[in-house]
Amino acid sequence: MGRGLCGGEVTQAEVCQQCGAVLRGAGMLRSAVDIQPACLGLYCGRVVLAVNGSVEFYGDCGVCPRGQRTDDNKICRECVGSPERYDWLYLGFMAMLPLVLHWFFIEWYSGKKSSSALLQHITALFECSIAAIVTLLVSDPAGSLHIRSCKVKKLSDWYTMLYNPSPDYITTVHCTHEAVYPLYTIVFIYYAFCLVLMMLLRPFLVKKIACGLGKSDRFKSIYAALYFFPVLTVLQAVGGGLLYYAFPYIILVLSLVTLAVYLSASEVESFRDLLVRKKRLVVLFSHWLLHAYGIISIPKLDNLEQDLPLLALVPAPAIFYLMTAKYTEPSRILSEGGNGH
Structure with missing residues (x-):
């Protein structure tokens, strides 16, 4: 004897019948649920095919489309966030690299031979801007000047091609996508536009104003x-991922x-x-801006x-150098060494 589902006393046979009904119902429920296999790989995900109310229907496990990345449940979600301040500073650093190199080589090859260096500097700034x-x-x-992006969580987000899984150690599931959208590809687009604008504008400018230089220079x-x-490409x-985490220290050291x-x-x-010379002040203030950045x-x-x-620490290196430069003069060190002997 025992108690039934409704609390009444039932026989052992009735209890077995009730248990069987429950088990059969559980089996039907289990067969009705679409149990999908686990989505392997760190960056593999399922694309949302359709949404019916609060129910989502997913595709097979694979690569997420551009502009999406996987969430904690291995579902591809669209990047709807905005870059953080650190992300904008990183993009600014990558944008400054070609500009600084332009200025360096313009100054290197122009030097004191031509008065057109300033105009070339301005043109390079215009091109990059x-x-x-x-x-x-x-x-x-x-x-729009605003961009949508995915949040950078760890270094591996920059190198998703290294995390393609091989379930049977033979077939590789390719799940490479831009998990840091668009911080990786936007730099390549920027460099392409810089190169195109330089080829369209700079040759005509140099040909007109660089009269103090030879045709080959x-x-x-x-x-x-x-x-x-x-x-740079x-x-x-x-x-790209290493630069993302190290660029502040690279700026300071360089x-x-x-x-x-x-x-x-x-x-x-x-x-x-x-x-004595205004150019030295310009160089000093330029380095101070880099220090601050x-x-x-x-x-x-x-x-x-x-x-x-x-x-407040920005001018400290220059002040320290100017205060100690007279004590590190090579000729003074050699003369003091000679007097010591």
Whole structure:
């Protein structure tokens, strides 16, 4: 004897009949549910094919379309967020690289031979600025300076091609997609526009204004760009994720080294030496801007007011160099060493 589902006393046979009915109902329910196999791979997901009210229907496990990435349930979701402040700073760093290289090679090949270097600098700035604006306009949503993006969670998000699963160790399921959309591909688009604008504008400008240079020298800055743009492209393709996490420190180290080299080569040993030529002040303030950019980029905070006190450290390296330059003069060290013997 026992109690039934409704609380009444039933016989053992009736209990077995009730258990059988429950088991048969559970079997029917189990057969009605579409149990899909697990979606393997770190970045493989299922595309949402249709939505019926609160019920979603998914496709097979595979690669997510462009502009989507997988969520915690291995479902491809559209990127609807906006880049964070750190993401914009990263894009700004990648946008500055060709501009700084343009300026370096323009100054390197023009030097004191031509008075057209300033106009070429301005033209390079114009090219990169227009390329950045056009890149934002053609990005999704088109026609707007705002872009939608997926959040970067970890370094592997930049290298999804390394995480394609092989369930049977023979067949590889290709799930490579841009999990950091659009931070990876937007840089290539920007470099393409920079190259096109340079080829359209710079040759005519150089031909008109670079009269102080020879025919073979006036286009060397353009030839240099044809070399460093492929290098920058490969750098982004291979090391985009590493640059994303390391660019603040790269800015600080390179700006400190280049500033020390420039002050040493220009034989600047005091504040008075800086005021002799305006070009030295321009170079100094340019490096200070890079210092500030790197310092602000290090803390990944959206509250800019918390980072502003750190900007007081910007002039510290230059002040330290000018205060200690007279003590590190090579001729003075050699003379003191000779007097010691």
